[in-house]
Amino acid sequence: MGQYIVDFSNWIWDTPMLILLMGGGLLLFIYSGFLPFRHLGHAIKLVSGKFDDQNMPGQISSTQALSAAIAATVGLGNISGVAIAINMGGPGAIFWMWMSAFVGMATKYFSCTLSIMFRGKDSTGEVQGGPMYVIEEGMGKKWKPLSVLFSVAGVLGLLSIFQANQLTAVFRSVMINDSPKVLGFLTSFTEGLNGLLGVGLESEEVTKWILGISMMIIVGAVILGGIQRIAMVASRLVPFMVALYFITVIIILVQYIGNVPDMFYLIISDAFTGEAAMGGVVGAVIIIGARRAAFSNEAGIGTAPMVHGASKNNEPVREGLIAMLGPFIDTIVVCTLTALVILLTGVWEATEKDGVRLTLSAFDMALPGYGRYLLMMAVLVFALSTMFTYSYYGHKCFNYLFGAKKANYYNYFYLITIVAGAVVSLEVVVSFIDGMYAIMAIPTMISTIYLAPKVKAATKEYFQRMRAQKKY
Incomplete structure (x- = not known):
């Protein structure tokens, strides 16, 4: 099944x-008149909240919506997903992540504008x-079958199994495997459990179960409070x-500051040669970069419009405009x-570790003793934070399919x-999530491109009004 x-x-x-x-996002980027570049400054001003009106319909403020959306995107996709991209596609994959982010800003602008323009009501x-x-x-x-397709894929694809998997991996590497006392306790606990239940569990399996149950309890304490509690926790x-x-990484970069220009050159040059991965197949490197960027910033997948659609x-x-800042910050x-x-420390060439363990090795090398912590x-x-927000996304999909009264069962x-x-x-976790993301992207991109002219007309009217009011 896994294969x-x-x-x-x-x-x-x-x-x-x-x-x-990539193609659809580029089309929107050009169609918008390169809006992400031209109006980035105005978008940053909007985040201050001075335009917010708490009397508007919705559940949260625009700034809280951006925080919740970033809580879902700025996460393990940035730590583990980047490592996976470099491991699979070499340094050049990062360049194609950048390109995906720029076109993703346009995609998010259009899709999140539509999420306010065409809001609906639940049961x-x-x-x-x-x-x-x-x-x-x-x-x-x-077109409702597309809505149903998106929601079914969302119910399955927005489970936080990737986050749980990688959080377990890093916790075991940092707090358990390097601690003889903790390892000894877990070994004794496992032996006692096996004797009590008459089974043959390994201590590694028991550790994973303990960590999984602990995460479940912590996440449950937040998500059962609804979007208001999720947004409050995420915004803090x-x-x-x-x-x-950011500060930790800057400390590391200062140590290798002389090599930073070389790393940027490596990223750009490898993007067009693909020599570091996939036997020199550039197309494969582009796919890897786009795939990991989609997982990282989720532009075109349809998740951010769900939380921005709840904005007052x-x-x-x-x-x-506020929503399009997400891919920029994230990617x-x-x-x-x-x-x-990862590139400056050279661990991507010196180890076979993947995912979060590769990033962990880089921090270990750059900041011995405390970098890993x-x-x-x-x-x-x-x-x-990603687990909190994903639960809201999946809850909304379940709500759409089965009604608000049954939606809490999803939690x-x-x-x-x-x-x-x-x-x-x-491998199975990453592939399952990627597959569901792809299915979610189909209805999202079709509707975004189909309704793009309405967004362009609204954009023209908005900026004319802002200039007339001297607010731009």
Whole structure:
């Protein structure tokens, strides 16, 4: 079964998703008149919240929506996903992650503008947003099968099994494998458990189960409080953790400052030669970069429109401008910092480790003694914040499919799968999530491109009005 999941993921991301996400995003980027570049400054001003109106329909502010969306994207995709990209596609994969991010800014602008423009209501009358409502309200009832397809893939693809898997891996590497006392305790505990239950469990398996159950309890304490609690926790955790991670990486970069230009040259040159990976096949490196960028910033997948659609905002364009900052912060800034640490320390050539363990090796080499603990703290906060927000995304998809009264059942299913994610293999986890992301992207990109003219018209009207009011 695991191999079928891997094969499907590899097939759908080979060409179809490259054309849909990169090609579609580039089309939107050009169609917008290169809006992400021209209006980036205005978008940054909007984040201050001075345009927010708490009396508008919705559940959270635009800034909280951005924090929650970034909580989902600035996470293990930036730490583990970057390592996977370099491991699979070499340094050149990072360049194609950058390109995906720039076109992704346009994609998020259009999709999140639409999430306010075409909001719907759930079975209780609560205002909701997201691709499923954009499709039904903006394109018409005949397109509803696309909404259902998105929601089914969202229920499965937005489980936090990848985060649980990688958080377990880094916790075992840092806090357990390097501690003889903890290892001794776990060995004795496992032997006692085997004697009591009459089974033959290994201490590694028991550790994974303990960590999985612990994560389930922590996440449950937040997500069962709804989007308000999720947004509140995310808006407090994410800025602090991004700042701490940024400072830590800068300390590392200072040590290797003379080699930084060479690393940028390596990233750019390898992007067009592919010599470091896949036998020199450049197309394969592009696919790997686009695939990991999609997992990292989720542009075109349809997740961010769900949380931005809950914003207390009646200005669709304003919400889109705020939302487009997500891929910039996530991929251009945070992913680049992680990539530089891995490349500058040389661990990507000197070890066969993958995922978060590769990044851990880089931090270990650059900051001996305490680098791994700083990374572990970042991984812990990033993973948990992503788990919080993903639960909201999946909850909204379940709500759309089965109604608000049954939606809370999803939370319990979601919590159980955290434990499952802690014990399964990394390859199967990554492939399953990638496959579901690809399916989610199909309805999202179709609706975004189909309704793009409405966004362009609203954009023109918005900036004319802002200039007339001297607010731009």
